[in-house]
Amino acid sequence: MxxxxxxxxxxxxxxxxxxxxxxxxxxxxxxxxxxxxxxxxxxxxxxxxxxxxxxxxxxxxxxxxxxxxxxxxxxxxxxxxxxxxxxxxxxxxxxxxxxxxxxxxxxxxxxxxxxxxxxxxxxxxxxxxxxxxxxxxxxxxxxxxxxxxxxxxxxxxxxxxxxxxxxxxxxxxxxxxxxxxxxxxxxxxxxxxxxxxxxxxxxxxxxxxxxxxxxxxxxxxxxxxxxxxxxxxxxxxxxxxxxxxxxxxxxREAPPETDLDDRESLMAGLRLAYGDSADHPDGCVLHEPPCQPGWSPLDRIVADIWDLGTDPQTARADFLNQITHASDAWLSQPEWASCASPGEAVADGERITLGFDGSRHRNRGVTDATALIGCRVSDGFVFEIAVWEQPDGLAGKDWWVPVMEVNAAVRKAFSRYKVVGFYADPAADWRSFVAEWEYTYGRRLRVRASQQHPIEWWMNRTQLVVRALEQFHAAVVNGELTHDGSYALTRHVLNARRRVSRSGLQIAKEHPDSRRKIDAAVAATLAWQARLDAVAKGVGRRGRGRAVVLS
Known part of the structure; x- marks a missing residue:
């Protein structure tokens, strides 16, 4: 039956x-x-x-x-x-x-x-x-x-x-x-x-x-x-x-606005996270009528959270079950997630800028990723075009970035969209390719990295890098930027760690040999910087705009 x-x-x-x-x-x-x-x-x-x-x-x-x-x-x-x-x-x-x-x-x-x-x-x-x-x-x-x-x-x-x-x-x-x-x-x-x-x-x-x-x-x-x-x-x-x-x-986790320093807010967050197991005398907050108090000692948990030896991020993860971020993260998961717009699409022919960062091969450890990221000029929507990463296990042995695929992705981006700016960190492995892109696409660009090199944007120019990172970070925190929520881009952004230099705040991997890569975050920053330079000169407004050269 x-x-x-x-x-x-x-x-x-x-x-x-x-x-x-x-x-x-x-x-x-x-x-x-x-x-x-x-x-x-x-x-x-x-x-x-x-x-x-x-x-x-x-x-x-x-x-x-x-x-x-x-x-x-x-x-x-x-x-x-x-x-x-x-x-x-x-x-x-x-x-x-x-x-x-x-x-x-x-x-x-x-x-x-x-x-x-x-x-x-x-x-x-x-x-x-x-x-x-x-x-x-x-x-x-x-x-x-x-x-x-x-x-x-x-x-x-x-x-x-x-x-x-x-x-x-x-x-x-x-x-x-x-x-x-x-x-x-x-x-x-x-x-x-x-x-x-x-x-x-x-x-x-x-x-x-x-x-x-x-x-x-x-x-x-x-x-x-x-x-x-x-x-x-x-x-x-x-x-x-x-x-x-x-x-x-x-x-299930406590609400993001839970305040660790406010007992009422913290207790409300704990009651939600622990549900039926919470020992609060009023019972659980999940069901009506409330279930009887459980076994998890909320008063003791509050005391442990307030202990000076407890890291706040650890407390949020362990007791509030909140998915947060590493203590030295450049951007937090809530900050990045708040800007996500996964249903957004970039139409063919729209004005965009591109950012590129990559590495071709590494003799020891895991090869850095190679990333091509786009940014729509009209509203600052950042989207992943392609990210190439070394596979795990035997598939990744002696792996090289597929340069033909990278070239094809760049060619397709210029064919599909109206690219008005393209900033790429050439590094040693990609200088010849960036030079070829400049020869092929340089005349189409409305904003240029320099008079001689419209695409070549060196990440070792410390002052410019610090400024670009500050502007990208501020755009995320202030909600001026949206993104497609893609897995690789998100992972790379959240992998980035703060590193303080004499010139200001920069980003890096957690350690030089880390397999947790940040190249897509760098490429996104370059795409955003190109977009800012385009907007500053009116590119995209009623079809007008003129080239700007960075000194």
Whole structure:
């Protein structure tokens, strides 16, 4: 019998069955005596969504999940409960009952279930592994599954096992798990193998029709973490750019205006971030009527935030779950995000300026990126034309920037738009190419870097660089600039770090060999500077304007 809703707006889900199973069989961790594990209303709502079924295919809707909450919210025991349920409970859709409601069966009726709890360090896996072992200490569970054997380093199931994973991506290739927890993915970055590990575990789950859930705290933009990539994927889903929407993304943070120095504002932000787990005497702020007070000690958290040894940015990420920025960031994520206009489009034939920065090859470390960024003259809309970056792994070995593609992108920009200014940092690798661009396109430009070199704009001219960076920064902070929100441009802008010189503030990578590149930020600054020079001379106003030469 096909599924039919019991109430208007209802969607089919195995969630109620799994909730009943969890409450019946699992023990609450960290208790002196046995108590059943009862998810909060907030957690129950996630479970209902996580086990949703596509009524057209009869399969589970979500293959990936993200549950992002502040430290102390209760992610570890909650995900431990989900891991046990995925290993033993009837989580696989198995048609509909006589009333048209979904029913399920355990993985063990299909294949030997393997469930993994993964992190990039052994200490991280203990976050979910320790409560998982405690939750298995239930007479009801042992009676129902007599061959269940919890051990310190793994759990033997009647068929299959649950195991922690801290090894490299290479070593988990053959261990295909039907479900995996990816813990603290804000710390899974390319340098520690976390990005590759996540990729391999998702591929393993995909081969079996399984799923993975991430449990990050707020990530730092620009670190290229797994948590940041998942947030970008969700953004693409919302914008209709992703071809697949199988991600359940649940991130909640305190409002951006939360004032760390004002107790009332801070407490309101904490109550929202912690939801059902907050121990505020008035209960939670998520539901009406409010849920009973939880376990997260908000007064103590306020004291920790106000401790002089606590960095404000760390406090915002850990306790308010706010996605912010590094302490020495040139621009913050909220500042950059406030200027985003992702639906904006630049029409063919519009007046624009271009900025270029790049590198061709590096014998050691990761080659700097090469970026071509545009800026619409009429309103200062900055947009990514192309960014070339060295791939990870073997694909990036002995990689060189594809100069033919770069030349083609420049040629296409001049063909598609009316380019009135083009500033490029030539550097050693690109001087001959910039000279060729000047010969080919120089006469078309309405603003010029100099009389002899209309495009060549050296980033080692300290005073001009400082001024250009100041103007770009001010345009973002004051809302005079908008941008397309593209992933590479955003990442490079947020990667940029403040560096104070005798001449003023400049930007740089976090360290010279960092793989977190900033070239698109430099190119955007050059495009913006060319646009300012064009506007100053009236270029684009009723078709009038004359060339200006920078001294």
């Amino acid at each position: 096909p599924w039919r809703p019991s109430r208007p707006g209802e969607r089919p889900t195995l969630g109620p069955l799994i909730l009943d199973w969890i409450i019946e069989y699992l023990a609450a961790p960290d208790r002196a005596e046995f108590e059943p594990f009862v998810p909060t209303l907030e957690q129950a709502q996630f479970i209902l969504r996580w086990f949703e079924i596509d009524p057209h295919t009869g399969r589970r809707k979500h293959r990936r999940g993200v549950i992002s909450r502040p430290r102390g919210w209760g992610k570890s025991p909650f995900l431990a409960a989900l891991a046990i349920a995925e290993a033993l409970a009837p989580v696989v859709p198995d048609g509909w009952d006589a009333d048209g409601q979904p029913v399920g069966k355990p993985w063990s009726q299909i294949r030997t279930p393997f469930v993994q709890v993964a992190a990039v360090s052994e200490a991280q896996t203990k976050n979910s592994w320790a409560p998982l072992l405690e939750m298995l200490d239930s007479d009801a569970l042992i009676d129902a599954y007599p061959r269940l054997e919890p051990l310190d380093t793994f759990v033997n199931l009647p068929r299959g096992r649950i195991e922690p994973v801290t090894s490299s991506a290479r070593s988990v290739k053959g261990n295909k798990a039907v479900f995996a927890i990816l813990d603290q993915t804000e710390e899974w970055v390319p340098s520690n193998g976390g990005v590759r590990l996540a990729e391999v575990m998702r591929i393993n789950a995909a081969k079996l029709g399984g799923a993975t859930i991430e449990s990050p705290n707020a990530f730092t933009p620009g670190e290229e973490s797994v948590a940041e990539q998942s947030a970008e994927f969700y953004k693409n889903i919302l914008e209709g750019k992703a071809k697949d929407g199988g991600l359940l993304y649940d991130h």
